[in-house]
Amino acid sequence: MAQKVTIATVARHAQVSRQTVSNVLNAPHIVREETRERVRASIATLGYRANQAARQMRTGRSRLIAVRIEPTRDGINGSVLDRFLHGLTEAAGAAGYRVLLYPAADAAGEIATYDDLLGAYELDGFVLTHTDHGDARADWLAEHGVPFVTFGRPWDDPGRHSWVDVDGAEGTAQATRHLIGAGHRRIAFVGWPAGSGVGDDRRAGWRSTLTAAGLDPTGLDRETPDGIRQGEQVARELLDHADPPTALVCTSDSLAVGALRAVRELGHPAAVTGFDDTPVAQVIGLTSVSQPLAEVAARCMDLLVALLDGARPTPPDPVLLAPTLVLRQTT
Amino acid sequence: MAQKVTIATVARHAQVSRQTVSNVLNAPHIVREETRERVRASIATLGYRANQAARQMRTGRSRLIAVRIEPTRDGINGSVLDRFLHGLTEAAGAAGYRVLLYPAADAAGEIATYDDLLGAYELDGFVLTHTDHGDARADWLAEHGVPFVTFGRPWDDPGRHSWVDVDGAEGTAQATRHLIGAGHRRIAFVGWPAGSGVGDDRRAGWRSTLTAAGLDPTGLDRETPDGIRQGEQVARELLDHADPPTALVCTSDSLAVGALRAVRELGHPAAVTGFDDTPVAQVIGLTSVSQPLAEVAARCMDLLVALLDGARPTPPDPVLLAPTLVLRQTT
Numbered sequence: 046m047a048q049k050v051t052i053a054t055v056a057r058h059a060q061v062s063r064q065t066v067s068n069v070l071n072a073p074h075i076v077r078e079e080t081r082e083r084v085r086a087s088i089a090t091l092g093y094r095a096n097q098a099a100r101q102m103r104t105g106r107s108r109l110i111a112v113r114i115e116p117t118r119d120g121i122n123g124s125v126l127d128r129f130l131h132g133l134t135e136a137a138g139a140a141g142y143r144v145l146l147y148p149a150a151d152a153a154g155e156i157a158t159y160d161d162l163l164g165a166y167e168l169d170g171f172v173l174t175h176t177d178h179g180d181a182r183a184d185w186l187a188e189h190g191v192p193f194v195t196f197g198r199p200w201d202d203p204g205r206h207s208w209v210d211v212d213g214a215e216g217t218a219q220a221t222r223h224l225i226g227a228g229h230r231r232i233a234f235v236g237w238p239a240g241s242g243v244g245d246d247r248r249a250g251w252r253s254t255l256t257a258a259g260l261d262p263t264g265l266d267r268e269t270p271d272g273i274r275q276g277e278q279v280a281r282e283l284l285d286h287a288d289p290p291t292a293l294v295c296t297s298d299s300l301a302v303g304a305l306r307a308v309r310e311l312g313h314p315a316a317v318t319g320f321d322d323t324p325v326a327q328v329i330g331l332t333s334v335s336q337p338l339a340e341v342a343a344r345c346m347d348l349l350v351a352l353l354d355g356a357r358p359t360p361p362d363p364v365l366l367a368p369t370l371v372l373r374q375t376t
Numbered sequence: 377m378a379q380k381v382t383i384a385t386v387a388r389h390a391q392v393s394r395q396t397v398s399n400v401l402n403a404p405h406i407v408r409e410e411t412r413e414r415v416r417a418s419i420a421t422l423g424y425r426a427n428q429a430a431r432q433m434r435t436g437r438s439r440l441i442a443v444r445i446e447p448t449r450d451g452i453n454g455s456v457l458d459r460f461l462h463g464l465t466e467a468a469g470a471a472g473y474r475v476l477l478y479p480a481a482d483a484a485g486e487i488a489t490y491d492d493l494l495g496a497y498e499l500d501g502f503v504l505t506h507t508d509h510g511d512a513r514a515d516w517l518a519e520h521g522v523p524f525v526t527f528g529r530p531w532d533d534p535g536r537h538s539w540v541d542v543d544g545a546e547g548t549a550q551a552t553r554h555l556i557g558a559g560h561r562r563i564a565f566v567g568w569p570a571g572s573g574v575g576d577d578r579r580a581g582w583r584s585t586l587t588a589a590g591l592d593p594t595g596l597d598r599e600t601p602d603g604i605r606q607g608e609q610v611a612r613e614l615l616d617h618a619d620p621p622t623a624l625v626c627t628s629d630s631l632a633v634g635a636l637r638a639v640r641e642l643g644h645p646a647a648v649t650g651f652d653d654t655p656v657a658q659v660i661g662l663t664s665v666s667q668p669l670a671e672v673a674a675r676c677m678d679l680l681v682a683l684l685d686g687a688r689p690t691p692p693d694p695v696l697l698a699p700t701l702v703l704r705q706t707t
Contacts, residue, residue: 108496109476114465121655127458134445135479143497144477145440148466165439166474189423273659302659324452325659328604328633 050093059087107167132342192352200242207348209364214250216334216368220318221254224292233265233290276303292316298323316376330374381424390418438498442476452630463673523683531573538679540695545581547665547699551649552585555623564596564621607634623647629654647707661705
């Protein structure tokens, strides 16, 4: 590499003091415009690069935030967090931050990584995904005084920290209302096992919408782990019934893809809706609930920057965004 | 945050010198085991975090590598680079490195970002994706002495720098050989416009396999921008012919999804193959060529670490991996 260009080199070239060069880099508004332009021209001519390691020691801000990346799973639902990551990287870039990725298979693995990450890099903060009841990650970061926001609510205590989330109950309620409007009366739910914040929220939207319309959910609520085969199996059980449902509201596109296979193989004309509006849903014509992921990412970044700038809202600002039902051929 | 714990604090607590603490952090093998354990216990008790900014100034290595993340496009083909990113983050983690993401819409935007990135962070190197003819990004990084490897060949000069790639010609050759083996004689190609390294390579595999089998490709080679609608349009033109092809080899899963629509709507029993084995291909039962992305990522990391450790192979080691044809219902 070429010989190192330092602040002193720039100062000599622009015929100003080192302090003036430093001011142009760190507090340009206090430097006269003509001087500022001369220093910037010298910086460009010499190819000077501010040394982040040194700058970081001065400002205490690294402009680096950390986000977990998960192992690729079935490839359908995983696209949601990938799209969130694209949005977050762009929103972070616009705010002058970069995103550092770390892999972790689960919450416990993630916590084990925090100490290592904070030891190795001067991170400004974290954006967590996949919140659940009693989230030990949030506890750890709060105890260690590390700023963070979450994509997903702290389900036990919505006032616990800053978060952005999408209203899952509103998503399944939109799907259920649409089906009721189309004349369906027996609308089943194919969801995850009870106990997860996200899964229970989506189930609640289906149940409360049925009840509000005077329809009985009894016998129509099913629980299964996520997956195409699992969705197909549960849908077969529901449809193989004396009085089968005419519509299936599913907690994920994976489950909906499976449910749709059962519907087609049994030749049963039941409607199916998914959740997350994945590329697969778009290609196979599956009606699905779409999350505004780019907006989620932008709002996460807004909240994190506010925290880093010293804002400590009490209680923290929650941001709950509405999803949209995307109608296609399966309803 | 709690009061800063420094190496001096740890040294006092463990009753050793500061140099010994430093050795435990940077060269643990030279410290006696009993002493090492005592220092590590103090580090854990006090919650000491090695200051990367300071360590970086000592070692000149940040253990941070940068990778571009692209805007989300149609969501089908984009999954390839997302899967690569998952694999790279895991391979980097295993080697003690973290991945920093930066957004860029194209190569020009990417180059504009390099200076900013290198000024703001002490990056050890880059992993580039989407190489093409006369790649200005590689020129820029080489000129500035920044270590990098690419996922994708330098198409103009394979000996120019370290790279890992998947043999695209071999992928379409596998698809074409499979179709010939199944009795097809008129096998068309639905590809991207001539001129891109990746697209031309995939086209060459189809063409050379036909020719080697004594089959004539004349009139069966089509060019179109990527996309579902584009694939459908081109497939319609090919099938709406006095002597239509009985099979369509496509350069991407997006084009194959479109081709499959044309096949089904026209009621024409043509076989279709895609490229990249995306989640969409898996769900709709599309035969497709699968790239070993986790291995690509691991090999990229191996090459980059070798460069950072000072290896300067002449010529650089190229790594060309073989893809696999995944057979499903469309062939």
